[in-house]
Amino acid sequence: MKAAIYYGPGDIRVENRPEPAATDDNVIVQVHCCAICGTDLKLATIGHHRARPGRVIGHEMVGHVVHAGADVEGFAEGERITLATTVACGDCPYCAMGLGNLCPNSLPIGLAADGAFAELMAIPPQALAGGNAVKVPPEVPDEAAALSEPMSCAINAQQIVGVGDGDSVLIIGGGPLGAIHVEVAKALGAAQVMIVELTEPRLSMIREFEDIVVIDGSQGDVAAIVKQHTAELGADVVIVAAPAARPMEESINYARKGGAVSFFASLPSGKSDVTLDSRIIHYGELQVSGASDSRPEHVQKAVELLAAGQIDYQKIITHRVSLKNIHQGLQLMKEKQSLKVLVFPPSREL
Ligand SMILES: [Zn+2]
Ligand SMILES: [Zn+2]
Known part of the structure; x- marks a missing residue:
């Protein structure tokens, strides 16, 4: 079968490789x-650091079961599934706390186990045991x-900072995850969703979304614009979805007193120091939190929101490429010319 394989930093090749082996304790998905x-x-x-040469990459997948091993319970051929990426060990203190996404012994699919930029992929027994394979109901299209x-x-991050009914939410960064945050915030009940982006064509892509305020960060005073839209208070929640120090440093200026800020984007190691004005956090009683990865329950919630038709997924997906052209898709992402890019294996080629 055809698969996109990691050979080293910057070296991804689409090659033929043997199909994954069906066993009594795994599931094979097309x-x-x-x-x-x-x-x-x-x-x-x-x-x-966790990827080894020879690994099939990709994890944001949907497919249908073509083999469910004799010892596997709860899955049948033909059923569609999607995945929670991080397979937790189920056995450590963090897993016991219900924080499997922070499990130090986790197995990330697409990094430490073969992923989904392929025609077929195996769902390992630990992933099945951990609830990582989540069923997709018929009303949710593949692309969604x-x-x-x-x-x-995004759901994990927004739940940590408590996005809910009537909230004003400011998202910093109009990339694919910023766009996803927009739709998730609306679906979780936010009354006012604002997003800051600096560059084209992302500004134009973000302007396609309904019922939001798009702020061109290169024009004017972002804090003043946010206040204008929030009765001079600032946003209830600010989410930093841009992987840069400056938006993190500025984010605390956009939240109202008693509000919350999520450092959702990660900064490259060695370049992750930021300077925050502690007086704004102290006197404003701000909650500043991190958010990393997700757990199966968050994937289930995502599938529920999609099934309820609450996510304008078609605007989030801006490009589609065949597996053999995955480099074109990667290039679009790298040059910030796209939001989400979908990759189709040969059996589903466009
Ligand atoms: Zn991902
Ligand atoms: Zn664990």
Whole structure:
């Protein structure tokens, strides 16, 4: 079968490789499509400390079961599934706390186990035991289902900072995850959703979304514009979805007193120091939190929101490429010319 394989930093090759072996304790899925994640882009540029040469990459997938082993319970041939990427060990203190996304012994699919930029992929027994394979109901189209995993990361972050009914939410960064945050915030009940982006064509792509305020960060005073839209208070929640120090440093200026800020984007190691004015956090009683990855329950929530038709997924997906042309998709992401890019294996080629 054809698969996109990691050989080293910046070296991704589409090659033939043997089909994954069906066993009594695994599930084999035929991939329908798989979205390109920021992690894949990292592999295709600077590499990743957990990836080994020979790994099939990709994890934001949907497909249908073509083999369910004799010892596997709860899955049948033909059923569609999507994945929570991080397979937790189930056995450590963090897993006991219900924080499997922070499990130090986790197995990330697409990094430490073969992923979904392929025609077929094996779902390992640990992933089945951990609830990582999440069923997709018929009302959710394939392309929507492929967004479940990135949506789940946004849901995790928004649940940590408590986005809910009537909230005003400011998202900094209009890339694929910023766009996903927009739709998740609306679906979780936010009354006012604002997003800041600096560059074209992302500004134009973001302006397609309904019922939001798009702020061109290169024009005018962002804090003043946010105040204008929030009765001079500032946003209830600010989410930093741009991987840069400056938006993190500025984010606390956009929240209202008693509000919350999520450092959702990660900064490259060695370049992750930021300077925050502690007086703004102290006197404003701000909650500043991190958010990393997601758990199966967040993927389930994503599938629920998609099934309820609450996510304008078609605006989030701006490009589609065949697996053999995955480099074109990676290039679009790298040059910030796209939001989400979907990759289709040969059986589903466009
Ligand atoms: Zn991802
Ligand atoms: Zn664990």
